[in-house]
Amino acid sequence: MDSRRKFLQKLALPALALPFLPLPSWANLQKPTLIPYQGPVLRVAIMGLGGYGTRVAEAMKDCKKAKLVGVISGTPAKIKTWQSKYGIPAKNCYNYENFDEVKNNPDIDAIYVITPNALHHNQVIRSAKAGKHVICEKPMAVNAKEGQEMVDACKKANVKLLVGYRMHFEPKTLEIIRMRKAGELGKITFFQGLVGFKVGDPNQWRLSKELAGGGSLMDIGIYAINGARYMVGEEPMWVTAQETKTDPAMFKKDVDETIQFQFGFPGGAVASCLSTYNMNNLDKFFLNGNDGFAEMQPSTNYGPIKARTHQGELSHPHVTHQTVQMDEMAEIILNGKQPIVPVDGEEGLKDLKIIDAIYEAVQTGNKVSLKLS
Ligand code: NDP
Numbered sequence: 422m423d424s425r426r427k428f429l430q431k432l433a434l435p436a437l438a439l440p441f442l443p444l445p446s447w448a449n450l451q452k453p454t455l456i457p458y459q460g461p462v463l464r465v466a467i468m469g470l471g472g473y474g475t476r477v478a479e480a481m482k483d484c485k486k487a488k489l490v491g492v493i494s495g496t497p498a499k500i501k502t503w504q505s506k507y508g509i510p511a512k513n514c515y516n517y518e519n520f521d522e523v524k525n526n527p528d529i530d531a532i533y534v535i536t537p538n539a540l541h542h543n544q545v546i547r548s549a550k551a552g553k554h555v556i557c558e559k560p561m562a563v564n565a566k567e568g569q570e571m572v573d574a575c576k577k578a579n580v581k582l583l584v585g586y587r588m589h590f591e592p593k594t595l596e597i598i599r600m601r602k603a604g605e606l607g608k609i610t611f612f613q614g615l616v617g618f619k620v621g622d623p624n625q626w627r628l629s630k631e632l633a634g635g636g637s638l639m640d641i642g643i644y645a646i647n648g649a650r651y652m653v654g655e656e657p658m659w660v661t662a663q664e665t666k667t668d669p670a671m672f673k674k675d676v677d678e679t680i681q682f683q684f685g686f687p688g689g690a691v692a693s694c695l696s697t698y699n700m701n702n703l704d705k706f707f708l709n710g711n712d713g714f715a716e717m718q719p720s721t722n723y724g725p726i727k728a729r730t731h732q733g734e735l736s737h738p739h740v741t742h743q744t745v746q747m748d749e750m751a752e753i754i755l756n757g758k759q760p761i762v763p764v765d766g767e768e769g770l771k772d773l774k775i776i777d778a779i780y781e782a783v784q785t786g787n788k789v790s791l792k793l794s
Contacts, residue, residue, distance in 0.1 A: 458485040463751035465556075466491030466513060466529045468520070468544060469536035470499040473558065476723075477535060478507060480743030486751035491529045493520045517544075524551035531556060531754060533585070537632040538639055542567040549578040554754050558585045560643050560776065561769030563634025568773040572766040581754050582766035586647060587746045588721055589762040592737035593728040594651075597708065597715040598761065600730060601654055607712025609690045612653050614645030615705045616721060617679070617697030623671050627698075636677035638776060642696025644721040645706075646775050649684055649692040651762045652708045652715075656793035657684035657692070660775065662782035667699060682779050 465487055467474050481489045491513030492503050500514050515523060523529055531554035534544045542562045548555045555575060561584050562568040575582035588594050600606060617637060626632040633639055650656060662682035672678040678699050684692040697703060706720035713731035720726065725739035752758035762768075771793050778789040 460486065461751075461755045463487040463554075463747075463754055464490040464528060464530045465747070466493055466515070466523065466532050466553075468493035468532055468534045468548075469540075470494045470496065470503060471535065474533075474535040477533065477743045477747070478503070480741045481747050483741065483744045484747045484751070486755070487747040491515070491523075491526075493517065493523075493532065521547055521551055523548075523553060530554060534558060535585075537626045538634045539563050539632050542571060545571045545582065546574040549575045549580050549582070552578060552580065554581045554583075556583045556585055556750060557766075557769070559647075559769070560634065560639050560773060561766065562773055563639065565770060565773040565777050568766070568770040572770055575766060582769075583750055583753065583764045584766065584769035585746065586762070586764045586768070587742040588644070588648070589651070589760060589764050590745045590749050591724070591726055591742055592740060593717065593726045593735045595761055596735055596737060597717070597728060597730065598651060598654070600713075600715065601652070601708065601710070605713060605732075606708065606710030606715065606730075609653050609655075609686075609688065609708065609710045611690060611707075611709040612649045612684075612692040612694075613705070613707040614648050614652075614692065614694040614720075615703045616641045616645045617695065617700050617703040619701050620671075620698040628671065628673070628676055630673070630675045633676070635675065635776070635780070636672055637696045637698035638677050638680050638779060641698070642680060642682075642694070642779075643772055643776065645694040645696060646682075646772050646779075648706055648721065649694060650771070652706060653686050653688075653690050653692065655686040655688055655690070656771065657775065657791055658687055659685045659788050659790050660778045660782050661788050662779045664783045672698065677780075677783075680779065680783060682782070 467478060470492060478489050481487060489507050492500055492509055493515045494500050495517050503509055513529060532548040533556040534541055535558050538560050541557050545555050545557050562571060620627060627640055660682055662680055664677055664680045666672055666678045679697040681695050704719040704722050706717040708715045715730045717726060717728040723742060728735040753760060774793060778791055782789045
């Protein structure tokens, strides 16, 4: 009898204990559930059916709260393929000339802009004018002036503007942020962010100032900029920066190859970062505090992200970043949910102000002051 009671107690414990465990917000995101989701769904049209647009579309197949329902593309053949692959009706297909007509389409709630950086400004403002919420890929624009205009246009149109910061929903990233907020690392003293890769094809838009707005800093350096802010938990007050160019034929004027930059934070912490298009194996964050540290490598790729702290390895399960991102963004847009780390246009604008300041620091050699909060 006693052993039967013990057996039953063992069985009951997880079921009884679960409701009282403080489960982190990511824990439920990709768990299969017996009750099908019946709440509101964000109906999304993707603009720009390229490499990353395709990744987002595939990830959205597993979303509960967001659904791919439309496309905007300059390539008719891609539209056809996507229509059959994702079941998209012809009435939800647009090109770059006619997509303003989406304002008359009640079956699309939001447009996800996934085109080359320099096109975001115009495309986001047109989407907002069409009365649609906008998710825009990083960098939100190519400078802070454009970014401010996008924020203003979305405010004026009374639509939400979010930036595709997928790491803001990544479980290990969120755990380190939780630890830092809880004081488990003590006073934060230092952040290091190393990001980069060898860019390859010299003819791609990423190496054109007109389409990319710059070089590695715009594309990959932004992860270290944004990461420094959410890891340290403060806004930088100043920036210094230095550029090196070893291949001027590949990296033309105003297209940066490698930039090292440093930040100073109000609490006394400093950051040291490197952004490059000409070195491999760089995807590493290190956060140091007086009582502990956190290290991530890889820190921002599609994962699985690996992380350890002074307390040991983090074992949070891998999630498909874009699936979680889109479900969470649906909650933000439809239900006003507040994310742990902001993903709105103001957040994107802060990174653009820092990018402007880094380029200014490179050009002048000066320490450039920032006022972000
Ligand atoms: P791709 O070159 O793979 O795709 C871009 C797509 O934009 C093209 O396929 C095309 O689609 C459309 N497009 C419209 N005008 C142009 C033009 N003049 N030149 C080239 N393409 C054009 O780029 P990515 O998908 O890699 O990057 C797109 C955006 O996504 C960038 O802002 C980038 O920074 C961001 N990104 C974000 C990532 C993340 O992890 N958050 C990862 C990778 C990229 P169509 O033929 O349908 O018109």
